[in-house]
Amino acid sequence: MFDGLKKKLNRFRNDVEETAEEKAEAAADEAEADADAEADSAPADAAVEPEASEPADVDSDADTDAVSGAAAGSEVNAVDAVDATDAPADAESVTETESASEQGAATAEVETEAEAAAAATSAGEPGDTDADTVDEPSGESTADEVEPHESLASDAAKAALTEEDDDDSSGPGRLRRAAAFATGKVVIEEEDLEDPLWELEMALLQSDVEMQVAEEILETIREKLIGETRKQVQSTGQLVSEALHDALYEVISVGQFDFDQRIAEADKPVTLIFTGINGVGKTTTIAKLARYFEKQGYSTVLANGDTYRAGANEQIREHAEALGKKLIAHEQGGDPAAVIYDGVEYAEAHDIDIVLGDTAGRLHTSNDLMAQLEKIDRVVGPDLTLFVDEAVAGQDAVERARQFNDAAAIDGAILTKADADSNGGAAISIAYVTGKPILFLGVGQGYDHIEKFDPEQMVNRLLGEDE
Numbered sequence: 001m002f003d004g005l006k007k008k009l010n011r012f013r014n015d016v017e018e019t020a021e022e023k024a025e026a027a028a029d030e031a032e033a034d035a036d037a038e039a040d041s042a043p044a045d046a047a048v049e050p051e052a053s054e055p056a057d058v059d060s061d062a063d064t065d066a067v068s069g070a071a072a073g074s075e076v077n078a079v080d081a082v083d084a085t086d087a088p089a090d091a092e093s094v095t096e097t098e099s100a101s102e103q104g105a106a107t108a109e110v111e112t113e114a115e116a117a118a119a120a121t122s123a124g125e126p127g128d129t130d131a132d133t134v135d136e137p138s139g140e141s142t143a144d145e146v147e148p149h150e151s152l153a154s155d156a157a158k159a160a161l162t163e164e165d166d167d168d169s170s171g172p173g174r175l176r177r178a179a180a181f182a183t184g185k186v187v188i189e190e191e192d193l194e195d196p197l198w199e200l201e202m203a204l205l206q207s208d209v210e211m212q213v214a215e216e217i218l219e220t221i222r223e224k225l226i227g228e229t230r231k232q233v234q235s236t237g238q239l240v241s242e243a244l245h246d247a248l249y250e251v252i253s254v255g256q257f258d259f260d261q262r263i264a265e266a267d268k269p270v271t272l273i274f275t276g277i278n279g280v281g282k283t284t285t286i287a288k289l290a291r292y293f294e295k296q297g298y299s300t301v302l303a304n305g306d307t308y309r310a311g312a313n314e315q316i317r318e319h320a321e322a323l324g325k326k327l328i329a330h331e332q333g334g335d336p337a338a339v340i341y342d343g344v345e346y347a348e349a350h351d352i353d354i355v356l357g358d359t360a361g362r363l364h365t366s367n368d369l370m371a372q373l374e375k376i377d378r379v380v381g382p383d384l385t386l387f388v389d390e391a392v393a394g395q396d397a398v399e400r401a402r403q404f405n406d407a408a409a410i411d412g413a414i415l416t417k418a419d420a421d422s423n424g425g426a427a428i429s430i431a432y433v434t435g436k437p438i439l440f441l442g443v444g445q446g447y448d449h450i451e452k453f454d455p456e457q458m459v460n461r462l463l464g465e466d467e
């Protein structure tokens with residue numbers, strides 16, 4: 001169910017995860033460079049000799065280029081990072097990473113800066129512009145400048161490193177990640193989300209999610225993810241999943257109420273009116289609900305308020321006979337309100353719990369619809385008016401839900417044909433657009449093919465990887 005959208009949501013999760021992991025690796029590289037530099041600081045200091053000013057100038061130019069080309073966050077303390085023995089390795093690293101991802105390239109460039117600064121330092125020019133140029137754009141950097149949350153991250157790193165000792169099967173990758181945590185730099189930033197969010201927006205719109213709903217989802221994800229630091233116990237994938245979960249749940253669960261409880265608590269007979277255009281599965285849904293209520297111990301009577309369409313009586317009668325239910329019907333062209341009124345009278349006289357009233361949806365204007373439903377309202381006073389449409393109709397279903405709700409307020413919606421290959425956009429959008437909840441999903445042609453709509457289950461279904 002909703003396979004296309006599921007794939008797109010997964011892609012978003014993977015994209016953000018990939019970006020964050022690249023950052024983690026870059027941060028780990030920096031942390032390692034810091035550690036190396038600390039270990040080797042004594043010989044490095046001893047090697048500093050105030051001579052050779054020319055190389056420093058040459059490197060200064062190269063350095064400026066490197067900084068301007070590097071992504072923000074290239075904040076390795078250039079002097080600390082210098083290690084004479086690292087130099088050849090760094091040079092190799094630059095070559096290797098040039099064709100690699102942007103993030104990788106940024107890391108390599110940082111190391112170029114380190115080399116340049118090293119040359120400058122050994123030239124005995126402490127006021128050299130390299131250090132300033134390198135440090136400024138980053139806004140964060142060495143251990144001295146860490147933000148408060150970094151100490152927590154640092155604890156996490158220690159814990160991870162301790163575990164590392166206990167279990168060496170995890171390998172150096174884990175050590176690198178632990179080091180990344182220690183830097184506190186694995187923070188998701190706006191720029192990290194820019195591309196994935198743009199793609200997610202396109203994916204949502206292509207999946208028939210209503211524009212306003214897509215924007216709301218993106219806004220929630222932005223709020224939840226930007227500035228979020230990946231915790232030790234949590235992968236970025238989990239973090240993104242949680243943000244997606246919350247964002248989807250917020251829009252899908254709008255207006256939810258406990259349908260069964262509402263029916264249980266209502267005075268009997270309870271009258272339910274079904275609206276929606278013809279052909280979307282309204283009559284079948286009424287039949288399915290007759291079965292649903294029967295399983296709960298309620299008796300039902302069907303009333304055919306679709307007096308507009310030829311053949312409507314025969315169609316619903318077939319269902320009524322198959323289910324062993326009483327049908328109240330008038331001749332074609334009769335007054336829908338009168339049919340449903342008769343249904344209620346029948347229910348009262350025979351101690352029936354629930355009246356299920358069909359209506360004709362193909363009305364020429366919303367005034368007709370309004371007039372019809374207003375009359376039913378006046379004459380019968382239904383407990384709930386439920387809008388039925390098909391999941392496969394996507395944006396059209398969302399638009400119709402809006403129009404029906406504007407013409408005569410609905411209390412909830414039922415989406416049929418969710419078993420067919422629908423995009424999921426209607427299921428995500430209808431509640432948010434109308435302010436009224438989706439209550440059931442039709443999942444097949446059989447009488448038992450109806451599911452109570454559960455927003456949590458729906459979100460898990462959309463984010464699940466197993467279906």
Ligand SMILES: Nc1nc2c(ncn2[C@@H]2O[C@H](COP(=O)(O)OP(=O)(O)OP(=O)(O)O)[C@@H](O)[C@H]2O)c(=O)[nH]1
Pocket residue numbers: 277278279280281282283284285306312315416417418419420441442443444445449
């Ligand atoms: N696959 C699938 N088919 C469904 C579902 N609900 C209804 N259908 C089929 O959709 C078709 C139309 O259903 P109807 O119940 O006749 O639709 P309607 O809206 O009542 O149409 P009118 O009676 O013309 O107003 C039928 O073939 C149903 O079997 C569903 O949840 N899944």
